[in-house]
Amino acid sequence: MFATITMTRRLAVSALIGLGVAFAASAGSAEETRKSIAAPDGHPLDEIISGYEFRSAATKAVQDDDFQNPAFLWVEKGEENWEEVDGTAGKSCASCHGDASETMAKAGAQYPKWDAKDQNPINLEQRINKCRTKAMGAEAWAWESDELLSMTSFVRHQSRGEPVAVKIDGKMKPVFDYGKKLYYQRNGQLDMSCANCHEDNYGTRIRSDMLSQGQSNGFPTYRLKWQKVGSLHRRFKGCMKQVRATPYKVGSNEFVALELYVNYRGSGLPVETPAVRQ
Amino acid sequence: MAKSRPRVKVPKKAAKGDIVTIKTLISHKMESGQRKDKKGNVIPRRIINKFDCTLNGKPVFSCDIEPAISANPYVEFSAKVEEAGDFVFTWTDDDGSKYTKKSSIKVS
Numbered sequence: 001m002f003a004t005i006t007m008t009r010r011l012a013v014s015a016l017i018g019l020g021v022a023f024a025a026s027a028g029s030a031e032e033t034r035k036s037i038a039a040p041d042g043h044p045l046d047e048i049i050s051g052y053e054f055r056s057a058a059t060k061a062v063q064d065d066d067f068q069n070p071a072f073l074w075v076e077k078g079e080e081n082w083e084e085v086d087g088t089a090g091k092s093c094a095s096c097h098g099d100a101s102e103t104m105a106k107a108g109a110q111y112p113k114w115d116a117k118d119q120n121p122i123n124l125e126q127r128i129n130k131c132r133t134k135a136m137g138a139e140a141w142a143w144e145s146d147e148l149l150s151m152t153s154f155v156r157h158q159s160r161g162e163p164v165a166v167k168i169d170g171k172m173k174p175v176f177d178y179g180k181k182l183y184y185q186r187n188g189q190l191d192m193s194c195a196n197c198h199e200d201n202y203g204t205r206i207r208s209d210m211l212s213q214g215q216s217n218g219f220p221t222y223r224l225k226w227q228k229v230g231s232l233h234r235r236f237k238g239c240m241k242q243v244r245a246t247p248y249k250v251g252s253n254e255f256v257a258l259e260l261y262v263n264y265r266g267s268g269l270p271v272e273t274p275a276v277r278q
Numbered sequence: 279m280a281k282s283r284p285r286v287k288v289p290k291k292a293a294k295g296d297i298v299t300i301k302t303l304i305s306h307k308m309e310s311g312q313r314k315d316k317k318g319n320v321i322p323r324r325i326i327n328k329f330d331c332t333l334n335g336k337p338v339f340s341c342d343i344e345p346a347i348s349a350n351p352y353v354e355f356s357a358k359v360e361e362a363g364d365f366v367f368t369w370t371d372d373d374g375s376k377y378t379k380k381s382s383i384k385v386s
Contacts (some may be wrong), residue, residue: 067285067287067301067303068301068303068352068354070303070305070349070350070352072285073283073285073303073305073350076283077283224348227307227308227348227349227350228349228350
């Protein structure tokens with residue numbers, strides 16, 4: 001029984017590799033990297049594939065055209081807010097960070113990071129809210145609010161094409177280990193871990209849906225199901241509900257650790273923000 | 279996105295008689311009227327029910343939109359350009375408000 005399952009998965013993987021090669025011939029280099037990149041040593045996967053590759057031609061087409069991609073409504077709103085003065089300090093994002101296309105060119109590929117001041121790991125949303133509360137004297141934006149989603153999308157969009165590269169050593173090592181533990185921890189009534197779908201069964205169908213590797217390089221992403229842009233933590237919550245577990249809270253230490261580990265699993269994939277998914 | 283933000287993409291110039299592709303997108307919730315809130319009350323319908331485009335006041339394209347259309351509707355169509363002028367795009371909301379956007383085209 002076990003042998004059969006392994007066999008099926010191998011077949012599915014090799015079919016995908018075949019597919020990747022067939023497409024690569026007619027595509028540019030940025031497109032090739034998201035199709036399949038070799039995983040680094042010690043990585044649980046043989047090859048790293050962006051979620052884009054698992055979607056239908058129609059969904060891909062929406063992402064490919066920046067005008068048609070509705071997530072750009074959020075990116076544009078973020079761009080406007082970048083210049084907007086808010087809070088008691090009379091500052092905007094631009095007051096400190098200037099031109100986002102330069103100052104944020106790599107930021108989106110590197111979070112979550114260790115915050116030396118507060119001695120804890122933070123992701124991009126938390127970084128933005130820290131800037132607001134500490135540097136600007138403004139109120140923190142609520143998680144999943146249009147304002148926070150817009151700013152996160154805008155900032156991470158500046159790193160589009162940049163390979164995902166998170167730091168997992170030093171102070172981030174325990175966070176990484178915790179994230180890894182959560183990834184393989186079985187949860188909920190269905191008793192499933194992230195790995196059961198996204199490592200053991202990617203490329204196969206779960207009812208009518210194609211399982212991806214669960215990569216995070218396109219977040220915040222426009223999900224057709226949500227009919228709006230959503231954060232990675234919202235997606236995590238959805239996955240946990242699907243296995244009938246009680247989800248952790250958005251912005252919790254658990255999800256930040258998991259985000260770090262999931263980003264590591266996508267090391268080298270180009271940031272696609274804002275992506276479009278089913 | 280709470281406030282509706284229209285976007286349009288029209289070529290800046292075209293040769294007389296050219297067929298140009300026009301792309302439009304507007305942010306809108308497109309609440310179908312078939313969903314219920316947590317208390318079980320029906321959320322009232324609120325959609326964009328009509329979209330139209332004119333060039334110098336003459337109709338180019340229009341359509342009625344129904345509740346099955348998803349949020350942030352995207353409409354793409356072609357138009358034959360015989361004269362320079364302004365394309366005016368209008369989205370009509372169920373609550374009566376209209377969102378408009380103007381885009382000029384030059385003809386050589």
